[in-house]
Amino acid sequence: MYPISAVYADYLKRHDREFKVKLQVGAVTYDDTSIVDFTIDNALSLTDGLAIGTTNLSELKIKLRTQDEIPSNAMMVPYLAMDTGGLAWNQAAYPWNQAAITWAGGGTEWLPLGEFYVDSRERVNDVWVYTCYDKLVYADVPYVSGLSYPATHKAVWDEICTRLGYTYDSSVQIRAGTITAAPTGYSCRQVLGFIAAANTACLFAGKDGVLRFKRFRGGTAPVIQMTSADYVRVRQTNPVKSYTRVVLTYDTEEGNAYESGSGDENHTLYVTIPFGTQAMADQIRVDLAGFSYTPISMESRGFPHFDQGDELQFERYEGKTWLDTQTPWAATETPWDGVMRYRSIILRQVMSFKGGLKLSIEAPSVSEQQSEFKVDGALTTAINALNKSVVKQGKLYYGASLSRETGLTIDRSDGKARAVLNADELTFYRGSDKALWFDVANNKYRFSGTLEAADGVFSGSLSAATGTFRGSLQAATGTFSGDLSAAGGTFRGNLSAAGGTFSGALQAASGSFSGQITASTIQGGTITGALVRTSATGARVELDAGGWRTFDGGGTKRIGITLDTSYGMSAINWYGESGGVSGAINGQDALFQILANAPMLIQSFRGIQFGGSVDFGGVSVYGLTPDKVVGLSQQLQALWDALNNKSDKGHVHSYTVPSHNHGNAANQNFSYSGSTGSA
Known part of the structure; x- marks a missing residue:
């Protein structure tokens, strides 16, 4: 059941309720002026009884009055809300913190009814009728696994969901288990259903587009309590249904199956899981122990928050007068108020909106009134005998199948290899890529993988993207666009290669290499016009x-x-x-x-010698003292001593300063005479 507010739930119970509706298509919103009506069909089971492992699509059929051109496969999300415009103070019996109602009135929160994608459209007069399905429709693609097997159920589940962009909620609890080989030949939706079945569950896309499990267990409480005021009519279609025996078919071709428990056909549940085991069958039977439901067909008031798989309890008045009661006192189970209470489950619900909302609920079951002796007629016997010997289209025989479209197809169970053989195609695949095939248009056989041979003689032209040769390789000519690896070989013609690794001896009279040459040692010869480097990058x-x-x-x-x-x-x-x-x-x-271009240091620990003259270009030299030059200090001292001996000791000079008054006639004239000398 999808969660809704207390206000929404209260308004759903009212008889004067009014709905607000809208449809979201991308960034465009359509209201009730464009929406004519719609019907949503949700089902866990489309058969006449309970089934597990189903992945049924929910369907939306909606009529729109619009001139817009809605894109192909556009996502449509219908919404419903309750109109609260006429709510009075005395009617608002809700806790204050839960009354999310605006002062201006309006409505409750918008309840999404599912994410649907347009599958087809038809114009009837001025109205467009769209048929849409939920996101599980995108799982109808072949499952090609990229996992290594054996793989766990959870790993396979996550691989599919990741590839398709699906999300799932906490209800998806996957038990431990392994799949020995990739389940090829099935769609992603089928594989998801097999895993759901292994967990005694069905898979469906919720109203918010998130994947959910409906797990069947005994002893669970109903999530819906319905009174007689909530439905128009209800009819019990069969006695209460329960299961005590499980038959798990793991080979549909041969009909091989595991059984668990005991019981007649009326209490037997059949399930198909290609990778099923006896332990799975036993676990499913344990899960269903104590599970039962009352098969019903009900016409109800519309409750948009109901989900398929919801377990419900409903009331029905079955009171009688004393005179009309024919059962013994001890066997009469009618309560004193005459109201009987039953438990059932929503295996299918169809909700219709056309101004108002109504809901049809079904929980079917197979009638137990059937013959227990099965006698095959002559035609059935002949058909069964033919089925055992005839080769059928689409049936797998150790990975091989025949079809009108592809002829003979052989698939490996892990998806790593595939062969297709018919009049137009002779192809061996590596995964989804061609490995060896016949090119009809060019009348050539082509090979895209690695060619390995112990020895071989190629008399024509040999072309390969890559190759490892362990024996002797001899070729007249050859062109290699990829890597060539060989233990040894003699090439008598011209060898051209984009790249190659030679672990043995390579001998050639001449050769042109347009790609990469890798070698541990190159000796002798001349290399001209090449770039030689110790590394492509870095030091x-x-x-x-x-x-x-x-x-x-x-x-x-x-x-x-x-x-x-x-x-x-x-x-x-x-x-x-x-x-x-x-x-x-x-x-x-x-x-x-x-x-x-920077300061220069010239230094020697053994001395520096200049063999000729040194020209410093008139640049001043700093820090070069006489004692740093050998003999210069002694020469300068000798020169000073000679000059000192030449000096004239006691020599005296006389001088007279003329009379002057410093330019002022008032001053007294001044004059001075004296002498000076040197010692």
Whole structure:
């Protein structure tokens, strides 16, 4: 049952209830002015009794009065709400924190009725009639597994849901179990149903589009309590139904099955699981122990929050007068108030909206009034005998099947290989890709995989994308667009390859390689016009026609030996971490240079010798004292001593300063005479 608010539930019980309706199609919303009516059919079982492992599609048929062109396979989501516009204060008997009602009135929350996708459409007069199905319709595709087998039920389930973009809620509880081989030949929807059956459940898409399990168990409480005011009529179609025996068919071709429990046909549940086991059959029987339901057909008031699979309890008045009661006192089970209470289950519900809402509920069962002696007639006997010997279209025979569309098809159970043989196609598949096939248009056999041979002689042209040859390979000519691996071989013609790995001896008179050559050691010969490097990226050394270079771990060039064609010099350049030139050594006939773009340190622990004259270019030298130059300090001291001996000791000079008044006639004239000398 889909959760709704207390206000919504209360309004559903009212006889004066009014519905609000809308339909969401992408970003467009249609209201009751466009919606004529609709019908939604939800079913767990479309047979005449209970079944587990079903994955039935819910169907929506809706009539719209619109001129819009709705896209193909568009998603439609119908909604219902209760109109609360006439709610009075004395009618609002709800807790304050649960009364989500606006002051302006309006309605309750919008209840989604499912996510449906347009399958077909028809225009009748001015009204469009759309037939839609829920998202399980997208599971009707072949299941091709990418898992490694054996695989768990949960892994297979998650692989399908992930591939189809499905989500599921906490009701999906998958028991531990393994599938030994991929269930090929089935759709994704069938495989989901098999896993649901292994868990004694049915699968359906909920009103919010989320996948759910309806698990059948004994001793569960009903989620719906219906009184006689909630339905129009109800009819019990058969006695209470229960199951004490389970027959699990795992091979439908041969009719092989596991049985668990005991009982007649009326109390036997049949289920099909290709990967079923005896343990599964036993567990299903245990789950159904104590489970029962009353088969009914009911016409009810509309309750849009009911889900298929909901277990319900309903009341029915069966009181009689004393005179009309014919049963003994001890066998009479009618309560004093005459109201009997029954338990059933919604195996199918059809909800119709046309201004108002009504609901039809069914819980069918097979009648137990049938013959227990089955005698086959002459025609049935002949057909059964023919079925045992005839080859049928679409039937698998150890992976092989015949059909009018593809002829003979052979599938591996794990999906890794497939063969299709008919007048137009001779193909062996690797998964879904062609591996070996006959190209009818070009009259050639083609191979897209790896060719392995102990030995072989190819007299024509050999073309391969890749190959490993363990024996001797001999070919007159050959073109290889991929990797060629060989232990040894002699090639007498021209060998052209995009790439190749040779673990043995490769001998050729000549060869042209347009791809990659991988080798541990190359000896002798001449390599011209190639790029030689120790690594493709990071720290490496490279050599090509442009020169020799080294790179650091960041890929920055640090040392280069090149020919500077602009100045006619050959040079060794050093580069800093930023990639800029930090220094260089270059030269030509007239000049040899050592250049630096940063402070330079010249240092030797054994001395530096200059073989000729050194020109510092007029640049001042700092830090070079006489004692740093051998013999210079002694020469300077000798020169100073000589100059000192030449000095004239006691020599005196006389001088007279003329009379002056500093330019002021008022001052007294001043004059001075004296002498000076040196010691």
